[in-house]
Amino acid sequence: xxxxxxxxxxxxxxxTLNKVNPVEALREITTAYADLARMREEEATKRxxxxxxxxxxxxxxxxxxxxxxxxxxxxxxxxxxxFRELFRHADEAVERGDxxxxxxVGRGIVDTTKNSPFAALADLEQTRNALKSGAAxxxx
Numbered sequence: 001x002x003x004x005x006x007x008x009x010x011x012x013x014x015x016t017l018n019k020v021n022p023v024e025a026l027r028e029i030t031t032a033y034a035d036l037a038r039m040r041e042e043e044a045t046k047r048x049x050x051x052x053x054x055x056x057x058x059x060x061x062x063x064x065x066x067x068x069x070x071x072x073x074x075x076x077x078x079x080x081x082x083f084r085e086l087f088r089h090a091d092e093a094v095e096r097g098d099x100x101x102x103x104x105v106g107r108g109i110v111d112t113t114k115n116s117p118f119a120a121l122a123d124l125e126q127t128r129n130a131l132k133s134g135a136a137x138x139x140x
Contacts, residue, residue: 075117078115090102
């Protein structure tokens, strides 16, 4: 309800019963009720939109979570396989007594542990942002 309506209501209350116009009073009450009904409807519509936006955001979060989890599952599975192979090669180098091969495998193990799947994920995010912004020029 607007400040003008509140002021008009206070003005009506301040009048004596002899000076009150019943038609004007009824019109003011009807107008105030219509304003209230309109405002209720607007607020209900806003609440519905907020709930719809909430559901959309939650769905996007869940979808992004699934993509992230699939990436991490695949990435860590690949890393596990890489480590299995590296340690198998290390065992073979030890059995052969091949120190240079063992050192090379050791460097491979250290290098693999230095590279985090999360670093690659950050690179993917930067690439995605560059593609979205259109600032980067990619040619094949």
